[in-house]
Amino acid sequence: MAVALVVGAATAQQADLAVALDRAGGVIRVRGKLVAEALRTRPADELVRVFVAEAGAEAPAVGGSYAGEGDAIVFTPRFPFEPGIAYRVEWDEGAATMTVRAGKVVPGGTTAVARIYPTADALPENLLKFYLHFTAPMSRGEAYSRVKLLDESGKAVEAPFLELDQELWDSEGRRFTLFFDPGRIKREVTPNMEAGLPLKAGRSYTLVVSREWKDAKSSPLRREARKTFRVVPADRTPIDLKTWRIAAPTAGSRGALEVRLGEPVDHALADWMIEVMGSDGPLPGRVELTESESVWRFVPDVAWKAGNHQLRVAVTLEDLAGNKVGRAFDVDVFQKVEKLSQTRKMMLPFRVDAPR
């Protein structure tokens, strides 16, 4: 969404003073005969002060620099003026006060939830997280008040999620990671024993993303988003690569390599923790996950060559319940990570054959 700026009250006048907010130049100009006179004896930053009107009477002046230019004082703010905000300009310690505005924000409301992962309709009781993908960058600082989990009767599940002040976003602000409270998922810790799992097998739930959640331009979402799912028993089984089924394409084609994983996996991790290795290293190509993220497909940028290949899988790949390759979620570890990328990967060989 583009913010449309309306000039509005970008100028103000009082007595012999004219104040103008120059949007293009990003400055406020205070002009008048009075200014020229005063500048002869006093510095510019003593004569004019700019404040955010909404910040209250005791707030400090807006940071920036003042310069005298003939019959004008020009204020250049440290950060650009914000549309929709009224700036109070004080002349000579309040001898005159004028307010200018940097324009109006036109309400947008075009951002929406693009997708919620995992996409499956049936999710394990010990589900570890959701990913919310948005169509445009979002605003921080309100995430946990904008999501709720409802049971079948429409009642909100109490405190199901791990709330972190930092909020787990990608660098573009378009993907939000929503972890369940791990204390309630892990066995034999107090929150789990007292409150139990937030999800119960056999029941259905709905994740609701409020329309009130604001995007990076402070506009609410276009519509509410919902994901309804039923809950199946907990998955406490590590990922077992021996159960994966690889269907290799034929040499000379750019057909998709298809790996049936046997269960849905974390789409974000599967996107980069599984690689195809040719004789010269990792093959470039496009990855997609289908069938509720239980099938990993890879289309190479160039045609397959006949010969031995390998699927390289990081052992830190997780399924929907946080079980990793060869290691369940509920285990006891506290150790230094040694060269994660080099040593903690497993290889699954496969052959690409010439067409018959």
Next chain:
Amino acid sequence: MTRFLFTLCLAASAAMAANLTDSLKAGKPALKSASVLAFGPEGILFVGDSMGAQVVAIDTGDRKASSAAGVELKGVAAKVAGLLGTAPDQILVNDMAVNPLSRNIYLAVSRGRGPDAAAVIVKVDTKGTLTEVALDNVKHSAVSLPNAAAVDAKDRRGQSLRTEAITDIGWVDGRVLVAGLSNEEFSSNLRAIPFPFQTADNGSSVEIFHGAHGRFETNSPVRTFLPYKIAGEQHLLAAYTCTPLVKFPISALQPGAKVKGVTIAELGNRNRPLDMVSYSKGGKPFILMNNSSRGVMKLPANGLDSYKGITAQTDVTGVPYETVAAWKGVEQIDGFDTKTVSMLVRGEDGSLDLKTVEFP
């Protein structure tokens, strides 16, 4: 932000002061976000930058000792908004740290809420005056937080959606400790970074530990930690998001070593620990901890070595605590001096106030 006993701080400064700031070079740090703050010796401010995946050490030059009393400031977010020329709802105060030398209070601020928000450090001096800490030309150095997995992610796709939130940072015995949590795999990292940072550090000097505690526990994220001496040995008290308080010796953070934490307190359900500070009152040591929903807790810190680990199989009682009933909505705490603690308090009307009061 994490604070430690002042005695410790002074001992560290005396030993390290010789060339700590010498390692910092003038210029403009490329700060993408200011997530968490911690002071080291000599007025050096460590800024944990989650979006930039780095820790930046900044020489504040703010070393003049002060014995001023703590300031009270109402509507901190609104005042910061005024200074930065934006609306109060566009200001997020991410962390607060008191400079132990000057008693000036530093705030880690986001100006804006979107991914393009500016990272700003605001100083509140002992008179209550707010100024932006100028970063255009400041002595600094930075270390990137390595993530072997993410490097692979970038290789193939050119970009990665993976980030890591830094949940706490602290200075202890010549190292910066950094706790973090990934936005993809569920792993909690604790990094130990020697300071001064090595020249052109690509993160190779950083040791990464995956945290866990107790049987049936796993990579739980450390929300806040406190370096603390127990029976003469430097420990880390780590408070996890799922509420246990765990201790483990810092000396155990060695390459290849398996470190086992001992759970010494369970601080209640549906609650997140936020900050911890240590202090002493009436000759006795205490730890103060503020929480998301269980208020501010005061824990006696005497004989922390005597507590047996809490496990579900036993009925061991952990460190007892009392809740400071009068203190509500405390979002940030940091020790101001030996007698008082500075706090950012969220009022019922949603305003954020800075207060400095006597330790309970």
